[in-house]
Amino acid sequence: MKFCSNCGTLVELRVPEGDTLPRHVCAACGVIHYQNPKIVVGCIPEWKDQILLCRRAIEPRQGLWTLPAGFMENAETLAQGAARETLEEANARVHMGDLYAIYNLPQINQVHVFFRAQLLNLDFGPGIESLDVRLFTEMEIPWETLAFRVIREPLKRYFDERRQGQLGFHIGTIEMGKT
Amino acid sequence: MKFCSNCGTLVELRVPEGDTLPRHVCAACGVIHYQNPKIVVGCIPEWKDQILLCRRAIEPRQGLWTLPAGFMENAETLAQGAARETLEEANARVHMGDLYAIYNLPQINQVHVFFRAQLLNLDFGPGIESLDVRLFTEMEIPWETLAFRVIREPLKRYFDERRQGQLGFHIGTIEMGKT
Numbered sequence: 001m002k003f004c005s006n007c008g009t010l011v012e013l014r015v016p017e018g019d020t021l022p023r024h025v026c027a028a029c030g031v032i033h034y035q036n037p038k039i040v041v042g043c044i045p046e047w048k049d050q051i052l053l054c055r056r057a058i059e060p061r062q063g064l065w066t067l068p069a070g071f072m073e074n075a076e077t078l079a080q081g082a083a084r085e086t087l088e089e090a091n092a093r094v095h096m097g098d099l100y101a102i103y104n105l106p107q108i109n110q111v112h113v114f115f116r117a118q119l120l121n122l123d124f125g126p127g128i129e130s131l132d133v134r135l136f137t138e139m140e141i142p143w144e145t146l147a148f149r150v151i152r153e154p155l156k157r158y159f160d161e162r163r164q165g166q167l168g169f170h171i172g173t174i175e176m177g178k179t
Numbered sequence: 180m181k182f183c184s185n186c187g188t189l190v191e192l193r194v195p196e197g198d199t200l201p202r203h204v205c206a207a208c209g210v211i212h213y214q215n216p217k218i219v220v221g222c223i224p225e226w227k228d229q230i231l232l233c234r235r236a237i238e239p240r241q242g243l244w245t246l247p248a249g250f251m252e253n254a255e256t257l258a259q260g261a262a263r264e265t266l267e268e269a270n271a272r273v274h275m276g277d278l279y280a281i282y283n284l285p286q287i288n289q290v291h292v293f294f295r296a297q298l299l300n301l302d303f304g305p306g307i308e309s310l311d312v313r314l315f316t317e318m319e320i321p322w323e324t325l326a327f328r329v330i331r332e333p334l335k336r337y338f339d340e341r342r343q344g345q346l347g348f349h350i351g352t353i354e355m356g357k358t
Contacts, residue, residue, distance in 0.1 A: 003187035005180045005203075005212070010187075018307060020267075021252065033184070037251050038215045039290060072216050073200065077283035077352050078290060088199075099350060102278070104256035111218060111257060128197060169348060171278060173256050 006031045037109045041081035042069020043117035044158060045094050050135035051155075052119060054089045056147055057131045064147035067114065067155070068092070082115050090133040092124035101154040104173040112150050116167070138162075150174055185210045216288045220260035221248020222296035223337060224273050229314035230334075231298060233268045235326055236310045243326035246293065246334070247271070261294050269312040271303035280333040283352040291329050295346070317341075329353055 004011050004026035011024040016032050024033040044067060045052040053065045068086040072078065079096040086092050094117035103112040126133050136142070138159045146152045153172060161167045183190050183205035190203040195211050203212040223246060224231040232244045247265040251257065258275040265271050273296035282291040305312050315321070317338045325331045332351060340346045 001184040003182055003184050005182050005184045005190075008182035008187045008189075011184075034250065035253055036217045037253055039218065071213065072290075074214055074216055074288040075285050077285055078281070078350070080285075099281070099348070102257070106254050106256055106259075109253040111251075169278070171257070 001033055001035070004029060004031060005033065035109075037111055039072040039078070039081075040069050040110055040112040041072045041078050041085060041115075042067045042112070043082045043086055043094060043096065043115040044100060044155070045086060045090070045092055045117045045119050047119045047122070047135055050137050051141075051158075052090060052092060052124065052133060052135055053142075054126070054130040055132040055134075056129065057126070058129050061147035063131065064145050065142050066147040066151050069112065069114070069151075072113075078113055079115060082113070082117070086117065087127075089127045089130050090124050091127055092133070093120045094118060095120060099169055100167065101157070101169065102171045103150050103153065104171070105150060106173065107176065114154050149176065180212055180214070183208060183210060184212065214288075216290055218251040218257070218260075219248050219289055219291040220251045220257050220264060220294075221246045221291070222261045222265055222273060222275065222294040223279060223334070224265060224269070224271055224296045224298050226298045226301070226314055229316050230320075230337075231269060231271060231303065231312060231314055232321075233305070233309040234311040234313075235308065236305070237308050240326035242310065243324050244321050245326040245330050248291065248293070248330075251292075257292055258294060261292070261296070265296065266306075268306045268309050269303050270306055271312070272299045273297060274299060278348055279337070279346065280348065281350045282329050282332065283350070284329060285352065286355065293333050328355065 001024045007029040009028035011026050013022050015022050055065050056062050068089040070085040072081040086094050097116040100116045101114045180203045186208040188207035190205050192201050194201050234244050235241050247268040249264040251260040265273050276295040279295045280293045
């Protein structure tokens with residue numbers, strides 16, 4: 001951030017009175033421009049013993065496999081956002097289930113939120129951000145070509161827990177800058 | 180948002196190519212300025228059968244009681260943010276426990292995340308944003324002077340569940356614009 005989005009003046013980086021962190025502050029109009037973490041919402045779409053993955057058509061990690069997920073939008077709930085992303089990326093309609101995992105990614109200022117979800121039917125296919133959309137059994141998961149650690153970790157946990165017959169909510173933190 | 184924070188030019192509101200929602204777009208430098216929900220993190224600090232509340236020294240709802248909570252900052256985890264807010268608002272140190280509740284507030288583009296937490300000692304007191312900090316038993320909770328519905332709802336649930344001997348995680352949505 002270089003310019004004030006309210007009045008167009010150059011901003012300065014300083015600790016406002018009563019605050020503890022440096023913020024972008026406009027000396028002209030006084031607006032303080034806070035920057036906060038963003039939420040990524042997605043789901044694990046289930047169909048019997050299979051789950052749905054999308055092959056990314058866009059950078060980063062173009063060509064690699066991922067769960068349907070993306071930035072939460074204003075005016076929606078977490079579950080609505082996860083359903084919207086699933087529709088956009090996989091043209092898939094789901095019943096959104098329980099919250100399954102939350103991952104902090106403090107190095108890139110994101111919080112990723114995953115639900116379990118049940119596919120309503122097999123009428124799906126790649127949206128504009130996907131090259132391919134497919135169902136995978138555990139044995140078929142392309143572990144070596146998953147796009148992000150924040151996808152690999154909950155999926156590994158999901159199949160481990162499923163084998164043990166008990167799926168439970170989990171909060172994790174991915175400490176690397178790279179996802 | 181009126182001006183591009185990257186180059187200072189007036190932004191226009193339009194749907195970028197390949198997108199579905201109107202965004203603030205800079206015609207001069209091309210940057211798309213996305214706006215996304217913010218996360219508020221807090222906790223229910225417990226001491227035996229009491230919980231800690233803070234009386235707000237600032238607007239909105241100055242003078243009313245609330246749980247320690249505030250906007251999550253970049254570079255921290257949810258639990259770190261909740262602990263930081265508890266220290267800032269109540270000078271209280273806690274052991275952060277399980278996630279207790281998440282509330283969507285889609286009308287004001289926020290997601291509120293509450294943990295249970297255990298006070299480490301009774302060495303607490305009002306921070307700069309609080310007029311008073313006190314421990315309350317269930318009978319003493321000032322239900323009529325709680326600051327926000329997003330505080331009242333998880334607290335009501337917390338005491339209901341505690342009486343039944345089973346505290347469980349919950350996602351809710353507060354549909355009003357007013358909190």
